[in-house]
Amino acid sequence: MPDKPGRNAIEVKNVRKIFGTGEAQVAALDTVSVSIRENEFFTLLGPSGCGKTTLLRLIAGFDFPSAGEILLHGQDIASLPPFKRPVNTVFQSYALFPHMTVAENIGFGLEMLGKPKAEIKARVAEMLKLVKMEALSGRRTSQISGGQQQRVALARALAPQPKVLLLDEPLSALDYKLRKEMQIELKRLQHETGITFIFVTHDQEEALTMSDRIAVMSSGKILQVGTPWDIYDKPAERFVADFIGETNFLTAAIANIGNGKVRATLKSGATIDATVAEGFQPKDNATVVVRPEHAKLTNGKGELSGAVENIVYFGTDTHIHVRLDSGEAFTVRQQNTRSAGCGFERGDTVGISIGNDAAQVLRD
């Protein structure tokens, strides 16, 4: 998709990062390009080892690219040391200075920038209020809880008003409830400060709920960039579809490409409409994905048919696992009601009807 020129906070252009030498060379980043817009909550999502943290470190300046450019508001910063980049980081371990108080930690960046004492004091007070830590400003960082340390780390990184805030899996050390709270808190902070956030996580749910846009990474490459809706409903590749949420993969014969739509003939012989992934190269056979909640189980006929193999109750919904006549597996997610069961039993012969706008053809 075309990016509006001049409104990008960060532009990563053809960046490669090679670790090791000779035989032991590993490309942690393999020619990555991505643009991150101003005021955006942008997430780098992927499994561990996919290169997301490496990319973050290159933007922060803790490491330097082997090739390529990193632009901040149009200026190449790839070779600047971290203390010369108007970019701040929230570390996974928080990295609060243990020999300083909460307030001293928050004021550190401003102090290093040589701001006058009065300004530092005012800004620190403002930050303490922003993260609701006014009462604990005089405490040592060892005397506050994990959640509070997280807030201090955020305040410290936000205090110098960076152009971009980098967050390296900052919520991974918190328990479930606190993590949920902090997700909302982070969204609020991003909204209130208007600073561009680049957030690194391996948690797909976290990425979907918080981000304006997501880049899905695997093996040093960015596979797809898009809104949470794009990524979830229009995955481009098998890895993306599989990594984010549950999905069904079907093999189909593809015909009639035009206007981003195709007719896909499934193994059952039924034909359904499907959207196609960006970069799809016309070919005869391709993989079609259908999310479990976009298909319906029927007692009669459908595009697919098979036998119920297993029924799993999840509270809000029930997952019904079906073995199709073609031998493929297919899961349907059905919303639960209070009064009745799901209406099917193991061994039932069932039909599956796929909605009009439910299928997406992958490019790989």
Add this chain to the structure above:
Amino acid sequence: MARSFAIKHQPGFTAIAATCFVVLYLPIVVLVAYAFNAATSTSEWGGFSLKWFQSAWQNSQVIDATLRSFQIGAVAAILATIFATMAALATTRTAPYRGLTFKYAAINQPLMVPEIVTGVALLIFFSRIKIFTGYSGLGYLIAAHTAFCIPFAYLPIRARLENMDLTLERAAADLYATPWQTFRRITLPLLWPGILAGLMLAFVISLDDVVITEFVKSGGQDTLPTYMLGQIRRGITPEINAISTVFLLLSVVIVTLFFFISRKRD
């Protein structure tokens, strides 16, 4: 469940442990006790007295040697700690490379080379310099003490640097601190307990040295240990016990301080 091997429960353990402690501490207890002996003998008890402490205090040779020991110890410990800190920073704040292990070995060399060898080598080396420059002051002793104190100062400093979270320095750089500011504001304050521990250890090691000092010192440059050694050749009086007792007390105080400082976590 089979009991795991516990040395505490083996027969004879108590006896062996007790013997070790007796051999280690009984002579010291006896030495300290006889420092308070009113008699001139170091084997016959003549009643309680502080006169040997008083006599040592009024002995100008003892006072001179003590002051010299402190002077050499203080200067050598400070110099050794500065060098050790620099060496520790250089050997920990770097990616591992070929030859790093060799550097560790080189820095810790005084722990492994027999002192007598170092002593003889320095004697020959310094005598050439003395002839060449004409200088024969305390500088030689200070240089020698600095050299063998470095590994003792280096070890606690390096241990502390290695346990330090590198992310803290990265965070400081991220918050606009230059490398020097990062060192001043983050690394050094967090390293401080290690530096103090190294300083004290180096000071105690310097105070205690006999072998190298004996070889390097010029006439009239006795330190407290070499003075004591000289006196013992002429027969022991309880004055030596009194000096040893004060020395012991001083060491215990410094080592205790060292223990508390190095235990302090943040």
